[in-house]
Amino acid sequence: MPELPDVEVYRQRLQNAARGRTLQGARVYDGQVLAGTSARALDRALRGARVAGTRRHGKALYAVMHRAPHLRLHFGMTGDLVLAGADDRDPGHTRVAFLLPAGRRLLFVDQRKLGEVGLVDDVDDDVAQHDLGPDVLDLDAAALAALLRGSGAGLKALLTDQQQVAGLGNIYTDEVLFQARLDPRAPAAALSDAGVGRLFRQTHRVLERAVRADADPAAMPRGWLLHHREDSASCPRGNGEIRSFSVGGRRGYWCPACQEGGT
DNA sequence: GGCAATGTTAGCCG
């Protein structure tokens, strides 16, 4: 699940559960998700550290502690962050537990173990080190236009490149381009002013609506493409058939009738 | 058994 809306929901969960609280430590059940740290070092760094706040940049989530190091979470393809009470049993695939006061725990759950848990000295430095572009919701319309016009890549390839803009993944990029009636394969630089305007508005509309839906697709509007990600499914607008294509090894879905040639 | 799955990244090619 973890694209921007999912990670934003995890951030809110982290914020509500942990902000202002002092962690009691961390239990690591599967060290494979640790990045650049050890179970021992993680536990030692977090025990007695107070959570001052939270930050999200693209798909990366940070717990900002009252002093360095801070906690960095990345959720890969299947990561989740779950709040558990003292008596709750761990869900399957729980890899790390962050211990809160009163026996509560925040659980880093990750079936496929492509996620990462690590420590960073400085959040901005970490964002820079991963070469992340600006968070997609922090871009204003002019900056988005400049990014598009300066790129030689296709629209979808550009929007999913975290080094260009951070936060959009496979599913929501397809959704935004469908809502904005833009061809995923069109060169980004070819977008008209009107196309840039639609892309900007739909990016915000889709992502903000998805966050309000708690990143739960079942709670998102019927008219959204994400309910129709299947070859020859019917277009939610009734315009024709959904078709799939491949970009950078990922499967994308679009409605040629709505999006073809739309720039 | 085969194939694809919300992400990232290294390596190859033109």
Added chain:
DNA sequence: TCGGCTAACATTGC
């Protein structure tokens, strides 16, 4: 250097 593609990572489910 850039953009595109593939494979690999690890695991599950259709």
